[in-house]
Amino acid sequence: MFINKWRIRRPLFWKLSISYLLVLIMPIIISSFVYNVAVQTVKNDAIQHNLLMLEQTRQIMDARLQEIEGIGKQIALDPKMNSLINAGIIEEGSPKHYLIWKAVNYSPNFHAINTFVLNYYVFFHNNSVVLSSDTAFPDIEWFWKSLFPDIVSLDKQEFQRMLWNRFHLSTFLPGGQVTLDHKQHQVLYYLHSFPVDSINNPLGVILVLIDQTQINHLLTRLDIGESGLVYISDEEGKVVTSVTGEQTKVAPEELAAKPIEDGFFKTANGEELYISRTVSSLNGWNYVSAVPTSMVLAKVQYIKNIIIASALLTIVLGIVLALFLGYRDWKPIKQLLQQLRGWLGSVEERYTNEYDYLNDSISRLIENHHLLNEKVQEHIPLLRQAFFRRLLYGEFVDDKEIKIFQKSVGLEISDQSFFVLLLRVDEAGRNESDPSLEEIRMLNIIIKNAIDRSLGHLTYFIYDIDENKFALIVEFNGEDKDRQLGIQEAKSMIQNLSHTLESCSQMRLSFAFGRVYKGIRDICVSFFEAKQALEYALSKNQGQRYARYEDIPQESDKYYFPIDLELRLINSIKSGNRTDVEQVLTLLYNENFQRRNLSVPDAEQLLYLMIGTVSRGLDQMKDLAIGELSIGKLQRKESIEELFCGIGEAYLDCCEAIQFKNQSDKTELRNQVEIFIQQNYVEGNLTLSMVADEFKTTEAMMYQFIKDHLGMTFSDYIESIRIRRACELLATREIPIKEVALMVGYSSDRTFRRAFKRVMGISPMAYSK
Numbered sequence: 001m002f003i004n005k006w007r008i009r010r011p012l013f014w015k016l017s018i019s020y021l022l023v024l025i026m027p028i029i030i031s032s033f034v035y036n037v038a039v040q041t042v043k044n045d046a047i048q049h050n051l052l053m054l055e056q057t058r059q060i061m062d063a064r065l066q067e068i069e070g071i072g073k074q075i076a077l078d079p080k081m082n083s084l085i086n087a088g089i090i091e092e093g094s095p096k097h098y099l100i101w102k103a104v105n106y107s108p109n110f111h112a113i114n115t116f117v118l119n120y121y122v123f124f125h126n127n128s129v130v131l132s133s134d135t136a137f138p139d140i141e142w143f144w145k146s147l148f149p150d151i152v153s154l155d156k157q158e159f160q161r162m163l164w165n166r167f168h169l170s171t172f173l174p175g176g177q178v179t180l181d182h183k184q185h186q187v188l189y190y191l192h193s194f195p196v197d198s199i200n201n202p203l204g205v206i207l208v209l210i211d212q213t214q215i216n217h218l219l220t221r222l223d224i225g226e227s228g229l230v231y232i233s234d235e236e237g238k239v240v241t242s243v244t245g246e247q248t249k250v251a252p253e254e255l256a257a258k259p260i261e262d263g264f265f266k267t268a269n270g271e272e273l274y275i276s277r278t279v280s281s282l283n284g285w286n287y288v289s290a291v292p293t294s295m296v297l298a299k300v301q302y303i304k305n306i307i308i309a310s311a312l313l314t315i316v317l318g319i320v321l322a323l324f325l326g327y328r329d330w331k332p333i334k335q336l337l338q339q340l341r342g343w344l345g346s347v348e349e350r351y352t353n354e355y356d357y358l359n360d361s362i363s364r365l366i367e368n369h370h371l372l373n374e375k376v377q378e379h380i381p382l383l384r385q386a387f388f389r390r391l392l393y394g395e396f397v398d399d400k401e402i403k404i405f406q407k408s409v410g411l412e413i414s415d416q417s418f419f420v421l422l423l424r425v426d427e428a429g430r431n432e433s434d435p436s437l438e439e440i441r442m443l444n445i446i447i448k449n450a451i452d453r454s455l456g457h458l459t460y461f462i463y464d465i466d467e468n469k470f471a472l473i474v475e476f477n478g479e480d481k482d483r484q485l486g487i488q489e490a491k492s493m494i495q496n497l498s499h500t501l502e503s504c505s506q507m508r509l510s511f512a513f514g515r516v517y518k519g520i521r522d523i524c525v526s527f528f529e530a531k532q533a534l535e536y537a538l539s540k541n542q543g544q545r546y547a548r549y550e551d552i553p554q555e556s557d558k559y560y561f562p563i564d565l566e567l568r569l570i571n572s573i574k575s576g577n578r579t580d581v582e583q584v585l586t587l588l589y590n591e592n593f594q595r596r597n598l599s600v601p602d603a604e605q606l607l608y609l610m611i612g613t614v615s616r617g618l619d620q621m622k623d624l625a626i627g628e629l630s631i632g633k634l635q636r637k638e639s640i641e642e643l644f645c646g647i648g649e650a651y652l653d654c655c656e657a658i659q660f661k662n663q664s665d666k667t668e669l670r671n672q673v674e675i676f677i678q679q680n681y682v683e684g685n686l687t688l689s690m691v692a693d694e695f696k697t698t699e700a701m702m703y704q705f706i707k708d709h710l711g712m713t714f715s716d717y718i719e720s721i722r723i724r725r726a727c728e729l730l731a732t733r734e735i736p737i738k739e740v741a742l743m744v745g746y747s748s749d750r751t752f753r754r755a756f757k758r759v760m761g762i763s764p765m766a767y768s769k
Contacts, residue, residue, distance in 0.1 A: 015355075017326030024318040028311065035307050043300045050296055051262075051276045053222050054230070054289050060218060061232075062282045064116045065210075068190050069170045071110045071117065072206045076194035080106065081122055081131075085195070085203045089127050100129060100136045107133050118180055118187060118209040123163055125203045147178045163205045168193045172283055174240055178209060186212040188240065212241050219243040227271065228291040231256065235284040255290060264293060332747060333358070335684075383409045388463035392420070392471060394524035394568035398575040402520060404700065413461070413520055414475070420514040420526040421472040422465075422534045423447065423494070444470070447509070451494075471530070473523055476516060495546065510545035512537050521568070521580060525587065528564040559598055559606040560591035566613050573651060576658040585648045593641060603640040610647050669695070670709045673702075681721050682745045688714045722746065723759045730768040737764045 075081060080103040090096040103122075110117045110133065121143065122131040128139035137143040144156055162173070168191035175187040188210040193202035219230050224245055231242030231252035242252035250267045255275075265275045273290040280287065294301070337357065387405050389395075396402045399415075406413055425443055448462060451472070459475040491513070498509035512533035514526030529549035537547035565584060572580035592598055592606060676694055680686050691714070692702040706714050722744040729740045741752035756764045 014326070016329045017322045020322035020325050021319065024315075024322060028315070031307075031311065035311075038307075039300055039304060042303055043297060046296050046299055047274065047276070050222075050274070050289065050291060051278070054276050054287055055278050057218055057222060058278050058280055058287045061215065061285075061287075062280055064114060065172065065190075065282060067114045068117060068208055068210065069192075071114070071120065072170065072190060072192035072208060075107075075120065075122060075206050076192055076196075076204070078103075078107075081204065082195065084122075084124055084129065084131070085126065087124075087127060090129060100131065103131055104134070104136050107131070109133050116210050116214050118178075118185055118211045120206060120208040123205045123207065125164060125201075125205075147180070162189075163191070163207070164202065167199045167202050168205060170283075172210075172234070172240075172285075174234070174238060175209070175212070180209075185209070188212055188215070215241050216243050222289055223295070224289060224291050225295045228273065228289070228295065229255075230287075230289040233286045233288065237286075240285060250290070255288065256286075260288075265290070328748065328750075335747060380409055384411065385463060387411065388461060388471075388473070391520070391523055392463060392473075392527040394521075394564050394571065396521070396571065398572075398577050398580070399521065401575075404704065408700070411461075415520055417476045417516050417518050418520065418523050418526060419474055419476070419516040420523060420530040421474060421494075422512050422514075422527075422530040423470055423472065424510040424534060424538075425468045426508050426510060441467070444468075471527060491546065498545075508545065510534060510537055512546065513548045515549050522583070524564050524568055528562045532562075558596070559602050559609075560596065561588060561606055561609055569651075570613065573654050573658065576655045578652055578655045581651050581655055585651065589644065589648075593644070598640075600640065607640070607643055607647060610644075666705075666709060669705070673706065674710070677718065677721065681718055681725075682743065684745050684747045686718065686745065718745075719755055719759060723756055726752070726756060726764065727760070727767065730764055737768070740764070 080099065083099055084103060087096045087099060090100070110120065119132055119134075123140070124130075130137040130140055130143040137146065140156075140160070144159075171189075171191040173189040173191065175189045178185050178187050190206075190208035190210055192206045192208075193199075194204050194206065215232070219232075219241070220243055222230050222243075224230055224243070226245040226247045227249065229242060229244040229248050229250070229252055232240040233252075233256045234240055237256050239252045239256050244252065249269055249271065250273075260275055260277075262275055262277055265273050267273060272293040274293050274296045275288065275290050277286060277288045279285070387409055390405075391402070396405070425447070444464075444467075451460075451462075461473045462470055463473070464470045491511075494509065494511050498511075512530050514529035514533065517523065517526050533547040533549045533552060536552045537545045540547075565587070569581065569584045572584060588610075592603070598606070673691065673695065676691060677686070680690075688699050688703060688706075691706075692699045695702065697705075703714060706712075706717060710717050712720070726740050726744045729735050729743060730737075735743070737753070738749040741749040744752070746752035746755070753764055756762075756767070760767060
């Protein structure tokens with residue numbers, strides 16, 4: 001029951017395991033084919049080896065028998081033998097005994113050159129003398145008594161008929177037992193008649209006794225085991241000689257009497273033998289070996305057993321490995337499934353397997369991601385408008401915030417020179433009803449298209465202030481001369497456009513320019529100047545509603561401290577941006593004390609306003625040097641410019657104090673982030689989102705904070721902590737690498753090994769050694 005439940009709940013695990021098993025089956029099938037081929041090859045080799053050994057034995061036998069034929073022919077051609085053929089009967093005391101003595105003493109001992117030859121004997125038909133290599137018998141009776149003293153079954157008459165009944169030309173015959181030097185020998189006969197011209201009536205016969213023991217010794221070189229046999233039979237099927245094992249149950253004569261072929265042969269008692277046979281071309285003898293099949297195929301059976309055992313072991317190990325690999329691949333999918341259940345809810349019951357669930361879940365995530373992207377894209381124009389609004393009104397704290405914001409809305413504004421152009425659409429004195437919102441929108445589209453055609457070679461951005469007013473932020477990369485040309489070009493284009501609108505739609509276009517400033521933070525200043533210029537252009541009772549900030553007559557008795565500049569000053573002090581504060585103070589000083597001639601009351605009002613602005617806008621100023629600036633200093637008759645510089649120094653002191661405090665806060669936050677990561681890095685699912693949630697910020701802000709203050713990205717920092725801890729654990733050489741991987745937060749040792757090699761340059765195994 002448990003197994004069935006486990007199988008049902010883990011179909012993906014079984015699919016992965018079966019896929020690995022299928023990979024294993026392919027080499028098993030190929031190995032089976034190779035096995036069959038190998039076994040057949042070894043079987044054929046064993047059979048060929050057995051036949052080859054038998055063939056070698058035949059060749060050796062033929063070589064020895066050919067030597068014996070050569071001995072017989074050499075004796076037959078010996079003149080001493082020919083002289084005895086015609087000697088007739090040699091009586092006692094006859095001088096012909098000299099011929100006998102000469103033939104015996106000068107005959108060679110052939111046993112020294114051919115161990116198969118025991119001795120040879122020469123018989124003469126015209127006399128009774130029998131010669132050998134070392135003696136002479138006066139008649140055949142003496143020969144008979146010498147070689148066959150104890151054999152009564154041998155017929156002497158039959159023996160003589162064998163010698164003289166026909167002409168022998170290198171004839172080999174089965175022999176029997178003889179006595180030589182008082183030793184019993186089993187022999188074969190070699191007969192050769194001479195001279196060759198006496199075929200019908202041979203005058204002499206040479207008999208060579210061949211040692212059958214030497215032949216049997218040669219046959220024993222063939223491995224026949226305990227129940228095999230090997231024999232030699234003549235052309236008539238008579239067994240010449242044989243060698244059998246200790247437990248051989250079939251007689252050589254039984255096999256020789258049957259017409260058997262090479263191959264497997266089953267005896268009457270059920271024993272299976274493998275028959276190998278070769279025929280001598282010298283004398284027609286059959287050389288036959290009958291070896292038990294189990295012995296011939298012993299090597300084949302051994303290889304079979306080895307291969308089968310190896311195959312079974314491979315299958316077992318392959319199954320175990322397939323299950324292990326299947327589990328290894330299934331485990332991360334299982335973890336992913338658990339995360340998906342946490343995100344999407346547990347709805348797996350309606351899916352047949354994990355793949356369907358994963359496919360549907362990922363499809364939903366992708367679909368939600370696309371929908372989210374679409375909604376984000378829908379809001380991008382609004383976000384960009386919000387960005388330009390904050391930029392124009394000086395609401396950004398520092399450059400870093402500007403960069404992060406513009407990156408989030410897909411903008412890339414370089415830190416070049418900028419000026420702001422304000423446009424306003426008004427009715428040109430018509431008496432009809434006010435233009436509809438749709439008409440104004442259409443006019444705005446026409447104006448924007450005209451601007452794009454005319455200023456397409458410039459980099460600019462448009463911000464809609466309201467339905468009939470919008471601002472152009474124009475970027476310049478050239479020198480002052482080029483900037484002036486660009487302004488003149490824009491002025492000319494907008495004037496032409498204004499005339500066209502007024503003539504065709506009774507609408508009039510008013511526009512104004514702010515001055516050119518270096519840096520994106522000063523766009524707000526140019527925007528404020530453009531607003532002042534537009535107000536000045538609208539206040540004139542001239543037909544042309546156009547103005548530049550430089551065209552505004554400066555009031556020498558009014559201080560210069562616009563609200564936009566005040567907001568920028570507050571934000572710069574809040575962020576501790578000393579450089580930006582210095583730029584604003586320089587601008588205020590130039591405008592109020594260089595270009596204007598302020599009265600003392602107006603100058604004092606400006607100073608009070610500067611002190612009050614910071615006091616109202618920054619709670620951090622309560623205990624700082626700005627509080628020391630009071631009416632009392634004015635009453636001490638210090639100059640206005642000295643008081644302005646004192647306020648400026650107090651501003652800069654505030655920047656330094658706030659910067660120090662911010663740095664302290666960031667250091668504390670950095671320490672807290674490091675502690676949190678140190679405590680949770682062993683969790684394999686630790687993500688940047690979890691860290692951001694812990695410190696109540698966004699992923700983007702936390703990513704940038706870690707990169708700025710820890711010197712690396714979040715993933716690199718986590719990896720460095722885990723690898724450093726892994727090095728400490730591996731140094732003990734007692735913990736397996738797989739456990740080390742789990743202890744430092746890796747879900748698999750394979751991922752850990754890759755990360756360790758990437759960071760340390762060597763594998764964990766090599767490091768532990």
